[in-house]
Amino acid sequence: MSLLLRLAIYVPVLFCIAVVVCGQQHVTARQTIRDAVRRSIRWLLYSAAIVVAMTAIELLFIG
Amino acid sequence: MTTAGISDDKATQQASHGLGLPAFFMTFVPGLGQWVLGQRARASFAFASCTALFFAGWAFVQDRLFAYSLTSSEPGGAWIPARIGIPLTLPEILNLPALAIGGMLTFESDFESMRAWFLPRPMEDLGGFLTAASGMLAAFWGADAIWSMRWLRDAKDGVTPAPACNPALAAGISWLLPGAGHWLAGQREKGLLMAAAVLVVFAFGMLVSEGHAVDRQIASVWWIGEALFGGGALFAALVTAPIEMTSSPDNLELGTNLCTVAGLMNLVVMIDAFTAAERTSFPVAQAPNGGAA
Numbered sequence: 001m002s003l004l005l006r007l008a009i010y011v012p013v014l015f016c017i018a019v020v021v022c023g024q025q026h027v028t029a030r031q032t033i034r035d036a037v038r039r040s041i042r043w044l045l046y047s048a049a050i051v052v053a054m055t056a057i058e059l060l061f062i063g
Numbered sequence: 064m065t066t067a068g069i070s071d072d073k074a075t076q077q078a079s080h081g082l083g084l085p086a087f088f089m090t091f092v093p094g095l096g097q098w099v100l101g102q103r104a105r106a107s108f109a110f111a112s113c114t115a116l117f118f119a120g121w122a123f124v125q126d127r128l129f130a131y132s133l134t135s136s137e138p139g140g141a142w143i144p145a146r147i148g149i150p151l152t153l154p155e156i157l158n159l160p161a162l163a164i165g166g167m168l169t170f171e172s173d174f175e176s177m178r179a180w181f182l183p184r185p186m187e188d189l190g191g192f193l194t195a196a197s198g199m200l201a202a203f204w205g206a207d208a209i210w211s212m213r214w215l216r217d218a219k220d221g222v223t224p225a226p227a228c229n230p231a232l233a234a235g236i237s238w239l240l241p242g243a244g245h246w247l248a249g250q251r252e253k254g255l256l257m258a259a260a261v262l263v264v265f266a267f268g269m270l271v272s273e274g275h276a277v278d279r280q281i282a283s284v285w286w287i288g289e290a291l292f293g294g295g296a297l298f299a300a301l302v303t304a305p306i307e308m309t310s311s312p313d314n315l316e317l318g319t320n321l322c323t324v325a326g327l328m329n330l331v332v333m334i335d336a337f338t339a340a341e342r343t344s345f346p347v348a349q350a351p352n353g354g355a356a
Binding site: 012024026027 | 250252253255256257259260261263264271317321328331334335338339
């Protein structure tokens with residue numbers, strides 16, 4: 001599966017999960033979306049950091 | 064801040080204490096909680112509805128349910144509960160009496176019977192959904208009993224407002240249609256947002272797996288998570304699961320993962336719907352950013 005297709009699934013799914021997670025702390029849809037956007041960006045950065053770390057470990061130990 | 068005559072801090076503190084383990088274990092027998100509370104008619108209806116739903120499904124699946132369970136059919140591998148006729152099968156185990164009766168009526172431990180567990184049955188997709196639905200229904204009746212207990216403990220006559228809807232109903236209807244419980248509880252826009260979030264993830268899963276992600280015959284353990292979105296599992300049981308899978312789709316695993324994630328997301332939505340309805344009677348203080356304190 002191409003990287004583009006993976007991202008096309010991963011990013012919206014991450015946002016949907018963030019909506020449900022953030023929804024527990026808010027009453028309105030507007031507050032939920034605002035918080036979910038912030039959280040999705042944070043999770044995307046974490047994901048990128050994990051991918052970089054895994055790639056580095058792979059290069060280091062497997063080559 | 065005091066709302067409806069009851070201190071928010073006190074209400075939140077009491078709610079966090081919970082109702083104890085006895086109340087939790089009572090939920091495994093549909094109607095027992097209502098019976099203890101003196102709601103005899105409600106208790107009888109709870110027990111009858113869960114039992115009827117279970118045996119409606121059992122008529123199709125029968126001992127095939129053992130093949131879906133978390134026990135092994137290897138000689139000596141089956142857990143003790145299965146040996147006495149109670150397969151460790153989720154979510155049916157939430158309706159423990161019916162599962163035990165069904166199991167004890169059909170459990171045979173000889174090799175031929177165990178082999179027969181793996182033979183497909185007509186309309187088993189629908190049957191498997193109905194037995195599972197009886198477990199979920201039992202859980203919602205349990206939630207109803209828990210809510211009644213909290214109401215008896217915390218509500219003040221003529222002061223505490225009635226909830227916008229029964230919290231257990233809000234959770235139950237969210238199982239079939241995500242967000243519907245929020246709608247009933249008055250959080251309509253948020254309900255639509257929750258519905259969209261769960262449905263998008265579920266639809267992605269079904270699309271990439273060519274419709275085979277939600278099938279109890281193929282992946283019975285993953286199905287436990289997928290069935291937490293009851294509407295999706297019912298759709299699959301009626302429409303997609305009966306279609307024979309001639310070749311394994313390239314992204315079956317990804318689709319199964321996504322549909323399971325959708326189910327787990329809906330578990331959060333159901334709990335939140337319960338809380339949203341509960342807070343129409345027992346509100347909590349709002350934080351300055353609009354969130355719950």
